[in-house]
Amino acid sequence: MKTVCLLFEIHQPFRLKKYRFYDIGADHYYYDDYANEEILKRLAYQSYIPAAKMLLEMIESSEKKFKVALSISGVAMEQFEMYCPEFLDCVRELVATGCCELCCETYSHSLSSLVDPEDFKYQVELQKKIINDTFQYDSKTFVNTGFIYNDEIGAEIAAMGFKGVVTEGTRHVLGWKSPNYVYSTAAKQDVGLMFRNTKLSEDICLNFQYGLDAGQYMGWIADSPAEEKVYLIAMNFDVIGGMNPESSGIFNFFKALPYFAEQKDIRFATPAECWENIPPIAVANVGHPISWDGYDKDVSAWMGNDLQNEAIRAIYSISERLHMSNNEILRQDFAYLLSADHFKFMSTKMGAYVPFSPYDSSFDAFTNYMNIVSDMEIRLKQEFPEEVENEELNPLLKQINEQGKVIEKLQAQLEKAEKKLDEKKAAAKKPAAKKPAAKKPAAKKEEK
Amino acid sequence: MFGWEWPPHILGGLGPASFGIVRGVVNTGECDVTFVLPKPQGDEIKDFVHIIGASNTPVVWKDVDWDYVQKRQGHVMDPQEYYDLRNCIYADFSNLYTNDLGCIEFSGKYPKNLLEEINNYSIVAGVIARKELQHDGFDVIHAHDWLTYPAGIHAKQVTGKPLVIHVHATQFDRTRGMCDANDPTFKIELDGMNNADQIQCVSELTRQTVINHYHQDPAKCIAMHNAVEPMSQEVLDMEAKRGTDEKVITFLGRITAQKGCEYFVEAASRCLQKAPNARVVMAGNGDLMEQMIHLVAQKGLADRFHFTGFLRGKQVYEMFKVSDVYVMPSVSEPFGISPLEAMQCGVPSIISKQSGCGEILDYCFKCDYWDIDAMADAMYALITYPKLHKFMQEMGRNEVNQITWEKVGRRVVDAYKRLLGWS
Numbered sequence: 001m002k003t004v005c006l007l008f009e010i011h012q013p014f015r016l017k018k019y020r021f022y023d024i025g026a027d028h029y030y031y032d033d034y035a036n037e038e039i040l041k042r043l044a045y046q047s048y049i050p051a052a053k054m055l056l057e058m059i060e061s062s063e064k065k066f067k068v069a070l071s072i073s074g075v076a077m078e079q080f081e082m083y084c085p086e087f088l089d090c091v092r093e094l095v096a097t098g099c100c101e102l103c104c105e106t107y108s109h110s111l112s113s114l115v116d117p118e119d120f121k122y123q124v125e126l127q128k129k130i131i132n133d134t135f136q137y138d139s140k141t142f143v144n145t146g147f148i149y150n151d152e153i154g155a156e157i158a159a160m161g162f163k164g165v166v167t168e169g170t171r172h173v174l175g176w177k178s179p180n181y182v183y184s185t186a187a188k189q190d191v192g193l194m195f196r197n198t199k200l201s202e203d204i205c206l207n208f209q210y211g212l213d214a215g216q217y218m219g220w221i222a223d224s225p226a227e228e229k230v231y232l233i234a235m236n237f238d239v240i241g242g243m244n245p246e247s248s249g250i251f252n253f254f255k256a257l258p259y260f261a262e263q264k265d266i267r268f269a270t271p272a273e274c275w276e277n278i279p280p281i282a283v284a285n286v287g288h289p290i291s292w293d294g295y296d297k298d299v300s301a302w303m304g305n306d307l308q309n310e311a312i313r314a315i316y317s318i319s320e321r322l323h324m325s326n327n328e329i330l331r332q333d334f335a336y337l338l339s340a341d342h343f344k345f346m347s348t349k350m351g352a353y354v355p356f357s358p359y360d361s362s363f364d365a366f367t368n369y370m371n372i373v374s375d376m377e378i379r380l381k382q383e384f385p386e387e388v389e390n391e392e393l394n395p396l397l398k399q400i401n402e403q404g405k406v407i408e409k410l411q412a413q414l415e416k417a418e419k420k421l422d423e424k425k426a427a428a429k430k431p432a433a434k435k436p437a438a439k440k441p442a443a444k445k446e447e448k
Numbered sequence: 449m450f451g452w453e454w455p456p457h458i459l460g461g462l463g464p465a466s467f468g469i470v471r472g473v474v475n476t477g478e479c480d481v482t483f484v485l486p487k488p489q490g491d492e493i494k495d496f497v498h499i500i501g502a503s504n505t506p507v508v509w510k511d512v513d514w515d516y517v518q519k520r521q522g523h524v525m526d527p528q529e530y531y532d533l534r535n536c537i538y539a540d541f542s543n544l545y546t547n548d549l550g551c552i553e554f555s556g557k558y559p560k561n562l563l564e565e566i567n568n569y570s571i572v573a574g575v576i577a578r579k580e581l582q583h584d585g586f587d588v589i590h591a592h593d594w595l596t597y598p599a600g601i602h603a604k605q606v607t608g609k610p611l612v613i614h615v616h617a618t619q620f621d622r623t624r625g626m627c628d629a630n631d632p633t634f635k636i637e638l639d640g641m642n643n644a645d646q647i648q649c650v651s652e653l654t655r656q657t658v659i660n661h662y663h664q665d666p667a668k669c670i671a672m673h674n675a676v677e678p679m680s681q682e683v684l685d686m687e688a689k690r691g692t693d694e695k696v697i698t699f700l701g702r703i704t705a706q707k708g709c710e711y712f713v714e715a716a717s718r719c720l721q722k723a724p725n726a727r728v729v730m731a732g733n734g735d736l737m738e739q740m741i742h743l744v745a746q747k748g749l750a751d752r753f754h755f756t757g758f759l760r761g762k763q764v765y766e767m768f769k770v771s772d773v774y775v776m777p778s779v780s781e782p783f784g785i786s787p788l789e790a791m792q793c794g795v796p797s798i799i800s801k802q803s804g805c806g807e808i809l810d811y812c813f814k815c816d817y818w819d820i821d822a823m824a825d826a827m828y829a830l831i832t833y834p835k836l837h838k839f840m841q842e843m844g845r846n847e848v849n850q851i852t853w854e855k856v857g858r859r860v861v862d863a864y865k866r867l868l869g870w871s
Contacts, residue, residue, distance in 0.1 A: 306838065348843070351810060360814065364813070370833050
């Protein structure tokens with residue numbers, strides 16, 4: 001029996017407002033609230049909510065045979081909470097059916113996995129916590145930004161206790177191997193690795209407009225070699241209703257899938273069920289980072305030119321220091337700025353303008369972003385003086401943070417000593433009130 | 449082709465543009481060009497083009513012998529051609545002032561009596577057109593800028609050949625839209641356009657002006673963007689003479705309302721307030737220069753704002769070489785070649801969206817001419833973020849190197865063919 005894993009990614013960054021150089025040091029609010037609300041609401045009503053309701057209906061009408069997985073970035077979740085909380089209710093309903101898995105990713109939808117392992121860990125933990133708080137759900141599967149993956153990232157994910165991770169089934173990594181199996185990560189044999197079926201996914205997310213028939217689609221899966229068992233089909237959620245409007249028939253296409261699956265003896269499963277039930281066939285090694293982006297399937301859309309690399313260097317250079325800070329607003333801003341989208345807007349792969357970018361050109365995106373990073377640097381300087389190195393700062397902060405405890409401890413000691421002293425005084429008074437002068441200095445030494 | 453300027457004697461952008469177009473057209477190998485100039489000096493570059501001087505063309509029959517003609521103007525015209533032209537005199541112009549060879553004198557510049565000179569030029573054009581038709585034959589008449597439109601119309605009427613006019617600028621732009629129908633330049637332009645069979649505009653922006661303000665049929669207007677000559681090795685090898693490591697922001701052009709100089713001063717002064725290690729240079733002169741100097745003084749930035757006056761020849765490139773940012777905030781610029789030259793010299797540019805050259809450039813900052821915030825922001829970014837500067841420098845240079853007169857020439861010839869129904 002063949003298994004289909006459907007996975008949808010939901011992410012919207014906090015788009016940045018026009019931030020001029022004279023705002024540096026003067027204005028600490030960076031976001032284009034109007035655009036963020038407008039885009040999120042538009043997509044929610046056009047795509048996210050109808051699509052989520054459709055999934056719910058599919059689960060119910062198929063008697064819970066239909067399964068699906070969602071991955072919602074932390075920054076998107078915050079925007080939903082602000083502008084469109086009803087979508088989160090839809091997701092809650094989906095999770096309640098038990099047929100919808102929630103995958104974990106980085107809170108900011110960031111590139112930290114490639115640049116800053118410390119921040120990566122922090123962001124994943126944060127996202128885990130948010131999923132837990134919002135949906136009372138414990139994620140087993142990890143989905144990185146843009147399906148970015150290599151062996152090092154795999155090792156980090158394994159160390160964080162995930163059961164499995166997904167990435168892109170790129171030809172240059174798989175070679176003769178088929179993506180339609182569960183593999184295991186190079187770092188840990190019991191952590192699964194699934195490759196997205198590029199063709200079947202892109203048939204829907206890129207080429208649906210050219211016409212696609214649900215029966216034919218399921219037929220392709222049914223007709224593939226019998227030993228190929230798992231088909232990971234993943235895309236952005238806004239493919240349903242956003243990129244392909246309702247009039248394109250995309251909703252009907254998805255609604256028809258369970259019917260044809262039943263006919264062709266194909267079942268649906270969540271990634272978590274795959275890790276559980278399907279033993280890995282082999283270890284997969286991935287040397288260079290791969291992603292699901294474009295034709296190259298590498299990370300060049302985010303880190304492909306000097307501007308992007310400079311912006312990434314600039315923002316991550318303050319990461320260590322920032323994580324020492326207790327200033328919640330500063331940390332929040334930092335997290336929002338890490339969204340990979342900001343770097344994608346600086347791409348020059350397809351010329352100076354990037355599709356869906358709010359900027360006129362990639363260098364406008366860079367200028368705006370760097371002005372904001374400059375402001376972040378100033379704020380961080382106000383937090384901690386520049387002259388103090390990170391190495392020095394760490395113990396100093398530790399001292400400051402722990403001063404309360406230390407004082408308490410010392411106070412307790414003092415009280416104890418005073419008590420002792422009092423007792424001794426009392427004891428000394430009884431026999432004769434002559435010696436106490438000699439004892440006193442000794443007691444004081446103890447206090448120190 | 450009818451033109452007014454030709455290198456090395458150039459007074460503005462018209463000369464290099466005409467030169468580039470002719471060279472591109474000849475380079476296709478499908479066209480020969482005869483170029484009519486008001487007054488050639490003899491040292492013009494003419495290895496690929498035949499140049500006829502209007503000031504060497506007789507309009508009154510004079511009986512002069514070969515040696516005398518050779519002596520008088522042998523350096524600019526073959527005496528045989530003089531006699532050929534003399535045979536084509538079509539009317540009695542003895543009421544006009546002519547010299548001993550029967551030729552009208554031209555200044556070849558932009559004198560006070562420019563309108564009279566334009567009129568005389570069109571009289572001479574009648575002689576030249578007849579002679580060319582009799583001797584070599586030609587297929588298209590191409591007139592560069594309004595000064596030569598009357599000559600082009602005249603040649604068309606005489607020979608019946610189609611007229612292509614090349615709009616390098618419009619009076620509407622020059623006056624920021626403040627010209628009326630009685631403006632003589634506007635009238636000449638309008639007349640030229642009405643009589644033209646094809647109108648080649650140096651940008652889409654100019655094309656829209658021609659369509660909307662001169663009411664021309666969009667079908668006969670085409671955008672024919674300019675290109676830029678490759679930098680000579682001599683210029684590329686020039687050492688930058690920098691006295692300080694401060695960043696330099698440069699404006700280069702006529703200091704007039706059309707060039708948006710006041711917006712530049714506003715934007716640059718905002719940038720200077722935040723970036724203490726920068727200087728600003730305004731090169732060129734013009735009617736608003738004094739006002740600009742006052743404006744800078746009022747802002748208390750005179751110590752970091754420098755006015756160089758008019759730069760000529762190599763000085764322009766020397767200026768580019770010491771600049772970090774080039775700004776062209778023109779309120780309305782039909783094309784604007786200078787950002788392309790700056791980018792060739794490796795200077796990232798900021799141009800107004802109202803500039804025609806922006807249509808073919810991706811790797812330069814573009815903002816509205818009135819958006820001084822955006823302009824200042826781009827200046828600040830280019831002098832503050834070294835990686836951005838390097839990126840724009842490299843990408844800009846690559847981009848500009850792709851824009852060649854050869855490609856323009858190809859497109860001009862293709863347009864001729866379409867006009868003639870040959871393709």
